[in-house]
Amino acid sequence: MRKPIRTKSLLFALMLVLLMLVAACSSNNNKETAEPTAAPSATEKAAEATAAPEAEDGLYSIEDFKADKTNQGEAIKGGTITYGLVSDTPFEGTLNWNFYSGDPDSHVLDWFDEGLLTWDANYVYTNDGAATYEVAEDGRTFTFTIRDNVNWQDGKPVKAEDWLFAHEVIGNPAYDGPRYGSDFTNIEGMDAYHAGKAKTISGIKVLSDKKLQITYVKSTPSLLTGSIWIYPLAKHIFGGMDVAKISASPEVRQKPIGFGPFKVESIVPGESVVFVRNDDYWRGAPVLDKVILKVINPTTIVQELKTGGVDLVDAFPVDQYPDNAKMSNVEFIGTTDMAYTYIGFKLGKWDAAKKAVAPDPKAKMADVNLRKAMWAAVDNDTVGKKFYNGLRWNATTLIPPSHPEYHDNDNPGVPFDPEAAKKLLDDAGYKLNGEFRTKPDGSELKINFMSMTGSDIAEPLAQYYVQSWKAIGLNVTLEMVEFNTFYDRVGSNGEDDPTVDVYQGAWNVGNDVDPAGLYGRVAIYNFPRYASEENDRLIAEGVSEKAFDVEVRKDIYKQWQELMVKEIPVFPTLYRAKVVPVNNRVLNYTIAQGSDIYLNQLAVSADKAAVAE
Template identity: 30%
Template sequence: MKGKKLWPLLLIFVLILAACNSNSSSNEEGGSEAAGEPQKGGELVGAMDTPPEGVFNPIFYSSSYENNILQFTHDGLITQNDKLEFLPSLAKDWDLSEDQTSVTFTLNEGVKWQDGEPFTANDVVFTYKTISDPDYVAAGGIRTDYVVRLKGYQDYSTGKTDKFEGVVADGDNKVTFYFEESNIQALSDASLQIIPEHIFKDIPVKDIPKAPETREAGKVIGTGPFKFAQEVQGEQYVLEKNPDYFDGEPYLDKVTWRVMEQSVILGELESGSVDFVADPNGFPPADYDTVKDMENISIIEQPQFGYQIMGMSINHRSKEDAQAGVIKPEQFVPNKKLQSKEVRQAIAYAVDRQKLIDGLLYGHGDVVNSPIPRNFSAYDEEKPNQYKFDPDKAKELLDGAGYKDTNGDGFREDPEGKEWVLNLNYPKGNQTREKSAPIIKQFLEDVGIKIDLRQPMEAASYFESLEKNNFDWDLYLIGWSLSSTDPDPSGIYGAPAAYNYGRWNNQEAEDLIKKANTPPDALDKDFRDGVFSDWQVKFQDEMPAFILYAPNDLWAHNNRLHGIEPLPYSMLNKTHKWWVSQN
């Protein structure tokens, strides 16, 4: 979840293989090459199957559905191309110090916020200062991974000082990021979308997530090519072009997102009522042949940047910490039902992932065994345990851990002879994921693990529970769209990370991440990749989350839409250059 570092749901929202250039269209005549010169004007309608939660602020949102709006409305200092190389955006160039302890950005001149106010270096400082604020995490902020390496962060974030020295403006058009030590992730840390100081400076940080300027159409202000103009909450979100966009006036006049059941999207697509279906879920693999046969529609298929997991709540936050909005790994409360890593490994062996891919994805996906995206050289597809489907191995591990069926009912009791039931939680919205839940339940019960398959929850309530009060959860289904800027997995799987919903806390894993990010050794790419390989092996051994599958992205658009340049993680790229045929 997409300045895109961690996007849940979403994520998440990364697969390089031949993926970046493997886009395929079902109707090549829909390509922009055959369409002539771009034309101004026109409108588009996009479909998404789940409504945004309503937090349209780059430093506070947590859902990919909000990101569908923010990708049109906000920009970062830098962006990326399809090879994940950094490119200029709000900044026209940058100078990274030789020891990588600082990076200075020169901003494009004349950039304006959508309300006409000038964009300056002070907006950059304000954005990062807000994320570093002592009240940020308690307010629901989850993007501290962008600021933890900044100079003075610890003292500022804990209130020991009111001097913020991590990001400093030098006039209106220069801004420098300073780090505590050489930072291999300097550019990644500086890639977050920026919010306007003049809009939020008088709003206490703790109140920003609920402020109208974060939530209401017409009051959300960015620098992006489209303005968030109108909304009918849960139904429709209207974006109107920003004629003063610094990178050129958009060709389109308007883009409207409509929320509808996944089951009706394709009918609307074929009829022309919907022009595209893209991030985060695209269209279901079961409908691939149906879409392929639509003469007016083109398909973009590429390996997905993220994956679907079954998370395991190894620990929970204490209720006191959850209420205070803090994450203190030393105070995590162990979940006794999943403390044994042999149990977690058994769960992995018990699930036939290829069957899920063949049956639910119709072959449009892959089994992966690492949470580091395949686009990065740090991805290791060989050394981590592969967990090939082996129910006998699962039973052996459970027996060895003391989980046996002592009363003959077909389900295992815990080592103390007590009933042992794991609950499985999942959200509404993604049909493939919803269909996978009862299948996973059956796989686990086939090896004697009794599963309480809970009723699916509305997405907003589901993720709020994951973030704040999942005190009795055991297993949960979620999709991650991961960082496109760096392979470091700590933003999701580091012990203090807000997205570490399973509250995994393993010192060896923490030490490996630190080693991979500590110069000077970490400045050597081969060294860093090797350490991350060791971390991936550790992850698969500890099994804090089981990676179910990496689906292919299946996006579709009407052939009247041109100018699409998809990235490995999103179709929503350079939207100001999208245009439609007018005849």
């Protein structure tokens, strides 16, 4: 049951804005129409519930999927499921929310650890999680109370000092993770602590074992939708360690603990994890006895599903969906993914000393005309249809439709127009010299493009982009690398590989639409190393006091999306459907945002997975 937040005037105004968001979101998502039909029989209902969406002309739509698994049968006591982490590379194994950087590790973390706050369907923090919160009248001071029954899996209580300790570690100059940024510098006293001018963070106070108070510099709309750091760090385990050594410690890599529904029993690094039930889980002991997570190569996932080798996966390669839509032993559920793929242009480097991007006006890809031509040369609408049968589709801006209240559906991006691309290059001085164009100064132009390995179509898709750019006279060479190497080379560790000019990446976006964490001047994840005064201004305005007015915030992010289409540090290629096959025996599973179905409720109706007929 939802519980009201105790508020006063400013937060009441903020919540009124958020209620407007809820109404807008509900309106945008209500696309079903009622038509009179004959009442189906029980057998027909079961068949309809698990039937895969039908395709017209070989194309599918995410709107035809539902996000909740249909329960079939009664839950048995206990049981074991196998979860497939679909990847062609090992997971990195940085198994702590305060330090991880790659998406695969987050899927491991989800089973044994969680945040202290939860979100609702509109990405707003609720009071239904392991902690509750109240906000002072000024909208800047939050008081959090951790529930009494929330304990680490070694039996120690999760305390307010653990939450403070996480902030102290991330704010420490020796911290080697990716989290420190504007969300933390908005805490009073964090700048002084990070600079070594203060021994404590003045804006964070431990009021009691279970009560923490944080005062932020600015009250922003993002404080209720994602910019509060909600992951504690067990001080009784890590408190005596050198901060620079925590991320590589056995307590992170080999024997991690959390306070989630399952406990880590064993790990084969990069390959598999065995989880067992956490009987002390604060929401109640899980139904399942055990969960086995194993890395599954995209090329073998269909066989694993058909034979019951896995019960569910993090995400199914949608290019393989049409051939397997009728797989008899699974139900496919789906939703619009909070993600997009994109082409990025290296425009500078990371300045480790200043901890900020350092744009280089002489970078090979510095000319926006070159970048715009490369966007206009690719037909992403056809890519979505031909490579993904409509389950990925043409992307236009850097706020995806998973956030319908802020996604600018009227912005067309840069439309596919190879003739316009050629003219752009001609006018900018990139003249054809034989098969390929030269730079405006007449020297050779050779562009190095890096993309990730993965499913069977990963390289053909990358080759399509290379050929599209060749068609407008650009000499682009392709290099395919695996996931972990890819992100190291584009700069996740602060070291930019100078041989990379252009790259194809993908982002899972956060609940909050604030783009500072990906495109802000001090964001290490700003891989293009792009910065501009206008970008700084819009990012700051998006979390300013005036942005509490939802219409004002919408307009700010509309302007920001327009700026990114104009300056093109990256361009989005495809929005994505998240499609997940779930074995028929699995009960109580959903991929819906803000659902009240939790992993401790996950169950099975049979000892063994159903096998395809």
